[in-house]
Amino acid sequence: MTVSTGRVTAAERAARGRRRERPWSAHWYAWAMIAPVAVVMLVLIGWPLARGVYLSLTDATEANIGRTIGVNVIPATYEFVGLDNYVAILTSGLFWEKLTWTVIWTVACVAAHYGIGLGLAVMLNRRLRFRSVYRVLLILPWAVPAFVAAFIWRYLYNSDYGVINGLLRMAGLSGVGWLDDPTTAKIAVITVNVWIGVPFMMVALLGGLQSIPAELYEAAEVDGASPWQRFVAITLPGLRQVSSTVILLGTIWTFNMFPIIYLVTRGGPGSETEILVTYAFREAFSGVRNYSGSAAWGVIILAMLVVLAIGYRRTLRAQGDPW
Amino acid sequence: MKRVSYRRRGERGPLASIGLHAGLLVAVAISLFPVVWLVLTSLKPRDGWLSTELRLFDDASLDNYARVLTGTQFPQWLLNSVLTAGLTMVAGVFLAATTGYAVSRFRFLGHRSVMWLLLITQMFPVAILIVPLYNLMAGLGLLNQIPGLVIAYLTIAVPFCAWMMKSYFDTVPVEIDQAGLVDGLTPFGVFWRVALPLARPGIAVTAFYCFMTAWGEVGYATVFMSQEDRQPLGAGLQHFIGQHWSDWGLMTASAVLIAIPAGVVFLLVQRHLITGLTAGATKS
Numbered sequence: 001m002t003v004s005t006g007r008v009t010a011a012e013r014a015a016r017g018r019r020r021e022r023p024w025s026a027h028w029y030a031w032a033m034i035a036p037v038a039v040v041m042l043v044l045i046g047w048p049l050a051r052g053v054y055l056s057l058t059d060a061t062e063a064n065i066g067r068t069i070g071v072n073v074i075p076a077t078y079e080f081v082g083l084d085n086y087v088a089i090l091t092s093g094l095f096w097e098k099l100t101w102t103v104i105w106t107v108a109c110v111a112a113h114y115g116i117g118l119g120l121a122v123m124l125n126r127r128l129r130f131r132s133v134y135r136v137l138l139i140l141p142w143a144v145p146a147f148v149a150a151f152i153w154r155y156l157y158n159s160d161y162g163v164i165n166g167l168l169r170m171a172g173l174s175g176v177g178w179l180d181d182p183t184t185a186k187i188a189v190i191t192v193n194v195w196i197g198v199p200f201m202m203v204a205l206l207g208g209l210q211s212i213p214a215e216l217y218e219a220a221e222v223d224g225a226s227p228w229q230r231f232v233a234i235t236l237p238g239l240r241q242v243s244s245t246v247i248l249l250g251t252i253w254t255f256n257m258f259p260i261i262y263l264v265t266r267g268g269p270g271s272e273t274e275i276l277v278t279y280a281f282r283e284a285f286s287g288v289r290n291y292s293g294s295a296a297w298g299v300i301i302l303a304m305l306v307v308l309a310i311g312y313r314r315t316l317r318a319q320g321d322p323w
Numbered sequence: 324m325k326r327v328s329y330r331r332r333g334e335r336g337p338l339a340s341i342g343l344h345a346g347l348l349v350a351v352a353i354s355l356f357p358v359v360w361l362v363l364t365s366l367k368p369r370d371g372w373l374s375t376e377l378r379l380f381d382d383a384s385l386d387n388y389a390r391v392l393t394g395t396q397f398p399q400w401l402l403n404s405v406l407t408a409g410l411t412m413v414a415g416v417f418l419a420a421t422t423g424y425a426v427s428r429f430r431f432l433g434h435r436s437v438m439w440l441l442l443i444t445q446m447f448p449v450a451i452l453i454v455p456l457y458n459l460m461a462g463l464g465l466l467n468q469i470p471g472l473v474i475a476y477l478t479i480a481v482p483f484c485a486w487m488m489k490s491y492f493d494t495v496p497v498e499i500d501q502a503g504l505v506d507g508l509t510p511f512g513v514f515w516r517v518a519l520p521l522a523r524p525g526i527a528v529t530a531f532y533c534f535m536t537a538w539g540e541v542g543y544a545t546v547f548m549s550q551e552d553r554q555p556l557g558a559g560l561q562h563f564i565g566q567h568w569s570d571w572g573l574m575t576a577s578a579v580l581i582a583i584p585a586g587v588v589f590l591l592v593q594r595h596l597i598t599g600l601t602a603g604a605t606k607s
Contacts, residue, residue, distance in 0.1 A: 029510040030429035033421040034437060037481060040418065044478045045444055048455035055454060116350075123347055136590060137351045140358060143589035145539030147557045148578045151564065152357045155364070155571050163360055195357070252445055259541045263561075284454050285546055291454045302447060309443065 056085055056296035062289035078292070085296035095300075102255065102275040105190065109254045112194045114247060117201025122235070124202070125209040135206075142199035150263035153192045154179075157264075182272035185265050189273055193260050197253075201246055208242035209235065244316050252305060276301050358582070365575035387576035397577055399552050400559035407469050407555050408537035411476045415533035416526055418481050423488025423525075424514050428500065438489070441482040452478070453546060460547060467553045475543045480536040484529040491525030492518060531592045538585060556581055 060078035089095050124135055141149065156162050157178040165175035179185045212234065220230045256277050261267060267274035267282065274282070276297065284294035366383045391397045426434050456475060465471030495518055503513040519526070544558040551559070556577070563574045
């Protein structure tokens, strides 16, 4: 489904005669190479997506979805209810609460990822003893699978046996129930995600820094630019291509970041640290499984991300990026 | 850190050097501490995790490891994970390489949309796909089956990998392809015999990324694999940390066993990973 819509827009574009994109026959083998992916995507993303959108317009739950138990086929009895699910979600205070927290979570995490990543990349880009040792050690958190990292941190935060409280007690302070209080739990999950995500940013930005020609810095130095001026006038613009890609990717990934919150706090205390994605997941797979409600949450999340990405791309285009 | 004043080009004062190293050391300490603590905890005796005392190796024991390997389903989960991740890797590399190559080389109808669509699939939240995908898998009898999980992982891994492979193929000069065509290879022959071997680092990175995606995934694994003996590690390990009962000794030991192979492979390919990620992005 998705692929075909793509082709239509491309066809329109070709019809306008703008690109050197050639018609189907000239590059049939290109399509032959893409076919496997197109098929996989169509079946596994296109179809579930269409079905998810449909489910979101019904009142399907675990109770009425219809299934086969042994030889007995229980028919589905859910009905089409139009936009009821969406209305219910968008008018609930819960949604806006979760949205606010998700936005805070995303902005805080991506800002910290980018800021710390850039700082470390700049440091590592200098001539320095032990540079490769530092680099490898700093990349290490990336090598730890996210779910393992989540479990490690959960242990560190443990209020009775965790090392963080252990250190606090050693310093004569009383321990903190890190995951029991909404505010500290939020800080805790952001910390975990920052710890996991910084290496990626650092590595990507380091690659970007290394592609900036040294002559630029030399020329600026000859012209008497201060280090700060050089950073603003050469480093930041030189990183624009990389930055725009990693920030967009980082935003999407963080927005949809599932394992950290699911495993570190299980969304708790209450559902305070639940972001939109984990909340929708819980709707679908706990208690009476509310498939339609969860699908509606999913559609809303997706719509927001698509709008974000399109807006982002527009902005970049307007600034002259060929992206 | 950036604002150190230059003495001569490329040199800085001793204070700035100290600052630079101090900053990096702090960062290294933060990045290493949780991992080091994990290893230390796993080496404590059976109930050692119940204390926060910062004792190091005075009574190190491999008790936890022995319990994990003999007394739990860990070996079975590990096998499931290895199978799942391995299959995801093979299929993912194949799909990503063909797509990446086609998009990098041919300005065919819709090639832009293909890349853009791949990016958009990155945005799909688990929540919207998981229920229909669950139903689809149930319909095909693929629940609790490793191939079902592999297919689900491909939807996550392939889009990003195709982007990476494209940027690798972009770095292989087109002239080489053309030479291959002149020598009588078909377009597929050029791909298989010329371009693919030249993009070997890219393939290593893609393989690694696919493997890690499957190795570390939790959501799909938890939902699709309800039978305990079919679960991969990400789902299985949750049994160690229950609502009312936790055994962090088991947990830390298995976490170390999982993280070590991943870490070793990671350190081997990380150089390529860096080039792969940035090659596409920095090219204008």
